Amino acid sequence: MAGTDWQGDLLRQLRGGDGEPAPEPVVPSSVSAGQPAAAPSEPADRANSAATPSESAAPAKPAAPAAEPIPAPAPTLPAPSPIPVPPVDPHLLPAHRRSRPGDSVLRRTRRSLRQLLLSSASRDVAEATRIAQALQQPVTTGRQIAVTSIRGGAGKTTVAALLNLTYAHYRQDPVLVLEADPALGTLPIRLAAPAVRWTCSDLAQVINPSMQFAEVTGYLVQVAEGGWLLPGSQGRVGTRLELPSYRAVMMALRRYFGITVVDCETLPNPLARTALAASHARVLVAPATMEGVASTRAVLEWMADVPRPRLLPGTVVALTMSSPDMTLDTGAASAYLGQAGIRVVTIPYDRHLAAGGPIRTAALGHETRMAAGHLGAELLNLALGKPR
Ligand SMILES: Nc1ncnc2c1ncn2[C@@H]1O[C@H](COP(=O)(O)OP(=O)(O)O)[C@@H](O)[C@H]1O
Ligand SMILES: [Mg+2]
Numbered sequence: 001m002a003g004t005d006w007q008g009d010l011l012r013q014l015r016g017g018d019g020e021p022a023p024e025p026v027v028p029s030s031v032s033a034g035q036p037a038a039a040p041s042e043p044a045d046r047a048n049s050a051a052t053p054s055e056s057a058a059p060a061k062p063a064a065p066a067a068e069p070i071p072a073p074a075p076t077l078p079a080p081s082p083i084p085v086p087p088v089d090p091h092l093l094p095a096h097r098r099s100r101p102g103d104s105v106l107r108r109t110r111r112s113l114r115q116l117l118l119s120s121a122s123r124d125v126a127e128a129t130r131i132a133q134a135l136q137q138p139v140t141t142g143r144q145i146a147v148t149s150i151r152g153g154a155g156k157t158t159v160a161a162l163l164n165l166t167y168a169h170y171r172q173d174p175v176l177v178l179e180a181d182p183a184l185g186t187l188p189i190r191l192a193a194p195a196v197r198w199t200c201s202d203l204a205q206v207i208n209p210s211m212q213f214a215e216v217t218g219y220l221v222q223v224a225e226g227g228w229l230l231p232g233s234q235g236r237v238g239t240r241l242e243l244p245s246y247r248a249v250m251m252a253l254r255r256y257f258g259i260t261v262v263d264c265e266t267l268p269n270p271l272a273r274t275a276l277a278a279s280h281a282r283v284l285v286a287p288a289t290m291e292g293v294a295s296t297r298a299v300l301e302w303m304a305d306v307p308r309p310r311l312l313p314g315t316v317v318a319l320t321m322s323s324p325d326m327t328l329d330t331g332a333a334s335a336y337l338g339q340a341g342i343r344v345v346t347i348p349y350d351r352h353l354a355a356g357g358p359i360r361t362a363a364l365g366h367e368t369r370m371a372a373g374h375l376g377a378e379l380l381n382l383a384l385g386k387p388r
Contacts, residue, residue, distance in 0.1 A: 082202055084195035085234045087188035099355030102365030111366060127370070134377035135170035142254030143383040146279035148264040148272045150295045154285040155320035157181070158353055160263035161190040162372040163283075163379070165361050168226025170376075173258030174213070175227045176220070180246060180275055181265045182232035182239040192358035193221045196231045203230060204245035207252045216256050225361055228257070243274055250278065259380070267299060277306075280383035281314040283375070286337070288321045288328045288346070293337060300340055314382045317342055318375055321349040345375040 088096075103111070147160045164177035178200060179187040188196050198219040207216070221229040230249070233239035253260060262279065264272040276282055286296035296317060303311040317337050319330055326349065334344035350368040353359065361369070 082197050082199070082234065084197040087193050087196050087231075087235060096357045097355075099352050099357060099363065101363050102350040102352040102368050104351065107365070128373070131370070131373040131377045132170060134381060135166065135373065136172075137380060137384060139173070139258045139380075139384065142257050142260060143281070143380070144250065144254065144260045144262060144275075144279040145281045145283065145379050145383060146262045146264055146272075146275040147283045147285060148267055148276060149285040150267050150299045151287060151292060152266050153322075154266075154287050154292065155318070155322055155347065156266075156285045157186050157190055157263050158322075158359075159283060159285050159318050159320070159347065159375070160261050161187060161359050162347075162364075162368075163261045163376050164191065164223065164227045164229075165225055165359065166372045166376040167259050167261070167380075168223065169361065170373075171258060174217075174256060175259045175261070176230065176253060176257040177223075177227060177261045177263065178230045178249070178253075179232035179263050180241060180271055181263055182241045183265070184235060184237065185232045185263065187263050188221065188229065188231045188235075189357065190359050191221075191223045191227075191229050192225075193223070193229055193231065196221065196234050199231050199233055199239070200241050200249050201239075201245045204248045207249060209252060211252075213256050216253070232263075241271060243271060246271060246274065247278075259383075276303075276311060277309055279314070281316070281379040282311065283316050283318050283379065285318045285320055288319050288326045288330060288333065290328065293319070293328070293333045297337055300337065300342060304340060312340060312342070315342055316375065316378050316382065317344045318347050319344055320347045322354065324349050324354075343378055345371055345378060347371045347375070 101108070145163065147156050147163070149156050160177055164175060167175040177187065177191070179185045180200065181187075182199065182201075203219050206219070217228060219230070221231065223229050230253075232241055250260070250262075262275050264275045266272065267276075284296055284299060286292045300312065300315070300317075303315065317334075319333060319337070321330075330346045334346070337344050348365065348367045348371060350365045352363040352365070353368065364372075
């Protein structure tokens with residue numbers, strides 16, 4: 001049963017005696033999966049607009065006495081429609097100062113000077129063109145990319161958000177980022193979600209294969225810079241995402257989205273392991289520290305021993321510099337991690353990312369944008385089974 005249907009049915013049942021017409025379910029437009037240009041914004045607005053509790057509490061409105069004394073059959077109530085909540089407590093918002101651009105003035109000046117050297121500039125253009133072409137490759141069936149790590153705070157959510165922004169920027173088909181880390185995940189904040197309403201667990205209860213693209217997006221958050229977000233929680237401690245719910249949602253959504261990026265929990269969490277196994281390509285995020293690299297290497301060795309599905313071939317390591325004080329030799333670390341043929345992409349330290357809050361592509365440093373593009377291109381190649 002479609003989510004809009006049961007909501008409509010419920011309202012109809014509860015308003016049965018007062019003669020008020022029940023709201024029609026939103027008629028999905030002719031949009032089919034893979035045609036984002038016509039994606040309507042109305043359902044998203046409906047799902048994500050800050051509906052007042054009184055709207056969502058419509059069922060509490062006492063129905064007018066029925067004309068006939070026939071007792072209405074007790075309705076089997078589905079889970080109530082969640083009330084949207086802001087991803088950050090509005091009282092905390094004044095504490096967030098506008099962050100500085102990702103690159104310092106010195107770095108930007110050096111870069112402008114380098115641009116004057118023709119060879120360097122043309123190399124940059126050639127590299128950017130290669131990345132853009134790889135990011136725009138067509139996909140026939142939805143590709144899933146899982147982002148995980150062995151340590152918390154490694155930079156998973158940041159990498160997942162960067163990938164979403166990158167794919168959404170370059171691709172014509174719809175892209176989705178799903179938060180499979182419901183324990184106080186930060187993805188809605190990083191992607192500037194105005195409100196969080198439906199979570200992955202909620203969607204698992206209502207999704208069905210007959211839904212149109214426009215209906216499905218009614219349960220998602222439209223990311224201002226592009227793409228769609230399915231949050232893992234409304235920011236409450238103790239929210240869980242069960243494996244069957246995750247599987248049901250991933251299975252159902254893959255036909256609507258060209259690429260789905262999954263922001264997972266840390267390994268060896270069972271949900272993260274399931275996401276790794278089910279994805280077409282994987283990112284292991286490693287902090288650029290001795291400990292981060294050593295433990296990530298141990299995960300790669302574990303992955304190499306998993307017989308089926310083979311995890312290692314579709315894996316890329318994102319070596320993340322989350323502090324300006326990191327002194328690790330990234331070349332040596334990449335060589336160490338890459339011994340099993342794994343490609344390593346370094347995500348440089350970026351002041352805009354370090355400041356927290358919503359990520360704005362325009363504020364990212366040039367190297368960060370290039371690294372995100374490079375990582376996205378590498379992953380898509382792997383997800384499509386393209387040789388390096
Ligand atoms: N490239 C980067 N430059 C600067 N700070 C970063 C970078 N990547 C991650 N961070 C910071 O590291 C912290 C942890 O990142 P996050 O993505 O939330 O990790 P995880 O999801 O693995 O817990 C955040 O404060 C984030 O801003
Ligand atoms: Mg996270």
